Amino acid sequence: xxxxxxxxxxxxxxxxxxxxxxxxxxxxxxxxxxxxxxxxxxxxxxxxxxxxxxxxxxxxxxxxxxxxxxxxxxxxxxxxxxxxxxxxxxxxxxxxxxxxxxxxxxxxxxxxxxxxxxxxxxxxxxxxxxxxxxxxxxxxxxxxxxxxxxxxxxxxxxxxxxxxxxxxxxxxxxxxxxxxxxxxxxxxxxxxxxxxxxxxxxxxxxxxxxxxxxxxxxxxxxxxxxxxxxxxxxxxxxxxxxxxxxxxxxxxxxxxxxxxxxxxxxxxxxxxxxxxxxxxxxxxxxxxxxxxxxxxxxxxxxxxxxxxxxxxxxxxxxxxxxxxxxxxxxx
Amino acid sequence: xxxxxxxxxxxxxxxxxxxxxxxxxxxxxxxxxxxxxxxxxxxxxxxxxxxxxxxxxxxxxxxxxxxxxxxxxxxxxxxxxxxxxxxxxxxxxxxxxxxxxxxxxxxxxxxxxxxxxxxxxxxxxxxxxxxxxxxxxxxxxxxxxxxxxxxxxxxxxxxxxxxxxxxxxxxxxxxxxxxxxxxxxxxxxxxxxxxxxxxxxxxxxxxxxxxxxxxxxxxxxxxxxxxxxxxxxxxxxxxxxxxxxxxxxxxxxxxxxxxxxxxxxxxxxxxxxxxxxxxxxxxxxxxxxxxxxxxxxxxxxxxxxxxxxxxxxxxxxxxxxxxxxxxxxxx
Numbered sequence: 047x048x049x050x051x052x053x054x055x056x057x058x059x060x061x062x063x064x065x066x067x068x069x070x071x072x073x074x075x076x077x078x079x080x081x082x083x084x085x086x087x088x089x090x091x092x093x094x095x096x097x098x099x100x101x102x103x104x105x106x107x108x109x110x111x112x113x114x115x116x117x118x119x120x121x122x123x124x125x126x127x128x129x130x131x132x133x134x135x136x137x138x139x140x141x142x143x144x145x146x147x148x149x150x151x152x153x154x155x156x157x158x159x160x161x162x163x164x165x166x167x168x169x170x171x172x173x174x175x176x177x178x179x180x181x182x183x184x185x186x187x188x189x190x191x192x193x194x195x196x197x198x199x200x201x202x203x204x205x206x207x208x209x210x211x212x213x214x215x216x217x218x219x220x221x222x223x224x225x226x227x228x229x230x231x232x233x234x235x236x237x238x239x240x241x242x243x244x245x246x247x248x249x250x251x252x253x254x255x256x257x258x259x260x261x262x263x264x265x266x267x268x269x270x271x272x273x274x275x276x277x278x279x280x281x282x283x284x285x286x287x288x289x290x291x292x293x294x295x296x297x298x299x300x301x302x303x304x305x306x307x308x309x310x311x312x313x314x315x316x317x318x319x320x321x322x323x324x325x326x327x328x329x330x331x332x333x334x335x336x337x338x339x340x341x342x343x344x345x346x347x348x349x350x351x352x353x354x355x356x357x358x359x360x361x362x363x364x365x366x367x368x369x370x371x372x373x374x375x376x377x
Numbered sequence: 378x379x380x381x382x383x384x385x386x387x388x389x390x391x392x393x394x395x396x397x398x399x400x401x402x403x404x405x406x407x408x409x410x411x412x413x414x415x416x417x418x419x420x421x422x423x424x425x426x427x428x429x430x431x432x433x434x435x436x437x438x439x440x441x442x443x444x445x446x447x448x449x450x451x452x453x454x455x456x457x458x459x460x461x462x463x464x465x466x467x468x469x470x471x472x473x474x475x476x477x478x479x480x481x482x483x484x485x486x487x488x489x490x491x492x493x494x495x496x497x498x499x500x501x502x503x504x505x506x507x508x509x510x511x512x513x514x515x516x517x518x519x520x521x522x523x524x525x526x527x528x529x530x531x532x533x534x535x536x537x538x539x540x541x542x543x544x545x546x547x548x549x550x551x552x553x554x555x556x557x558x559x560x561x562x563x564x565x566x567x568x569x570x571x572x573x574x575x576x577x578x579x580x581x582x583x584x585x586x587x588x589x590x591x592x593x594x595x596x597x598x599x600x601x602x603x604x605x606x607x608x609x610x611x612x613x614x615x616x617x618x619x620x621x622x623x624x625x626x627x628x629x630x631x632x633x634x635x636x637x638x639x640x641x642x643x644x645x646x647x648x649x650x651x652x653x654x655x656x657x658x659x660x661x662x663x664x665x666x667x668x669x670x671x672x673x674x675x676x677x678x679x680x681x682x683x684x685x686x687x688x689x690x691x692x693x694x695x696x697x698x699x700x701x702x703x704x705x706x707x708x
């Protein structure tokens with residue numbers, strides 16, 4: 047499989063994406079990566095490594111869409127057809143790549159992905175799909191921010207697409223779908239969740255288990271949590287904010303002397319595992335689910351390991367033909 | 378000041394509420410507590426303590442609304458006029474108490490509070506107002522769940538009421554108000570937040586600083602976060618769920634042997650401070666803001682310390698005449 051990687055996207059480009067590509071190809075024999083971006087800069091980075099020149103290639107793209115692009119994202123995508131994320135997606139369109147990864151500007155990448163890859167026929171709205179830690183291991187959450195305003199039918203369809211995603215990425219059989227809500231009983235919530243509940247309950251393509259509260263979702267054995275893009279984005283960022291607040295608190299509060307220092311030292315591996323568990327980049331970034339192609343958004347602050355994971359997940363999605371599976375599930 | 382305490386509400390009633398009342402009166406000389414509930418049971422609990430019989434009294438209430446009441450909450454409130462939470466609120470209505478605290482069924486308490494205390498004239502919707510930890514110390518967040526469906530004008534008014542709340546409870550001068558949203562720039566979000574943004578920006582009664590993302594809210598020096606009751610409830614419970622997930626992870630992952638055990642032992646006071654910081658009960662529970670009286674909802678799993686805090690906060694609200702302040706701010 048061939049993964050196009052936007053080598054100019056993210057806070058540490060092109061250093062970290064290029065290193066991520068090298069790591070990914072070292073681990074997977076059948077993987078090719080096309081680094082998309084400024085040829086000169088990428089070559090300079092690549093010089094640092096021993097790599098297989100047949101399996102890591104460069105596609106020159108002269109422009110970049112900045113992380114804090116002044117134009118609105120949609121405008122930027124149209125104004126800069128030769129920006130690295132645009133060119134990476136073009137490679138899929140042209141049949142030269144099987145999937146694409148970028149850590150660039152989220153809004154721009156969403157627009158570009160929709161423009162270049164188009165929605166699967168029958169898909170009402172594509173959704174940003176993420177993997178979230180849970181006691182069981184992980185769960186799939188969508189929409190994480192593509193659609194701030196949703197209709198009940200969108201949520202119903204998100205559940206169908208995510209069921210396929212969950213089966214393919216995580217190998218979950220008959221995944222349990224929960225509707226994010228502010229109470230467990232049917233009839234709870236706002237107009238959207240009340241109506242979506244009825245649709246989900248009648249949907250034979252999924253295994254709907256009812257409402258789920260955000261307090262319980264990591265603990266309830268649920269595989270998929272469905273919500274609108276506004277709420278999903280708030281949820282995701284609240285969890286991130288809370289986790290980083292707690293880790294900062296521990297860092298600040300553990301005195302850097304004497305026995306405390308010893309305590310911290312002894313527990314260092316545990317804190318490291320916690321950080322990994324809470325870190326969404328471990329799961330390879332977010333997917334724009336519902337498009338005619340694999341476009342993955344890696345976190346803006348991704349390091350080489352996060353890029354490596356994202357590339358490998360992109361490869362997997364292409365390998366198992368997730369797009370074909372979603373097409374079938376929707377039809 | 379006289380605080381009516383629902384002695385039958387919460388998971389550990391009447392044991393913990395009664396103990397909380399004893400602790401609160403020990404700390405505050407000018408505080409009287411009226412314990413509301415089954416007289417016999419309360420007396421039996423009180424026997425355990427040395428307390429001032431002039432300052433802790435009992436008001437008998439033969440009924441209780443269960444935490445998991447089978448009826449819908451509104452129905453339960455109407456069917457059991459002599460339930461402890463109803464009687465506690467009646468004491469305010471009759472001028473025999475200045476504030477009320479209950480850890481009982483949230484939905485029922487919300488209904489009962491609205492029925493007994495009524496909205497302040499001009500208040501569109503009362504909101505559940507909570508205090509949330511932040512780097513600065515804490516911030517006020519509303520609506521935490523009273524109104525699943527909101528109009529932009531409600532959010533605008535929440536900001537005005539919370540400004541008064543923040544000044545009175547936390548002593549914050551000219552508190553900074555942020556609108557919870559999924560992006561910082563104006564124009565981001567769903568229809569509700571877009572319209573609310575315009576109203577807030579024009580509102581001269583508040584110090585509006587713009588949109589705030591949930592990832593940044595604990596870190597941004599904001600004093601008040603305004604949102605609808607659906608989103609606020611999701612946010613609150615996501616933070617709770619994430620914090621408890623992390624604490625459980627640490628508990629489980631720190632091996633109970635050898636040096637690890639030592640590390641955990643050394644860091645115990647730090648974990649304890651973290652738990653306190655994340656624990657909303659430290660801040661005395663949630664207030665139904667916008668009513669003609671002080672009705673505080675303590676967490677269902679409150680212990681005596683949480684009840685003590687809630688009683689003292691209720692006392693403070695009454696002492697500084699929060700209701701009068703909100704009336705003035707709204708008019």
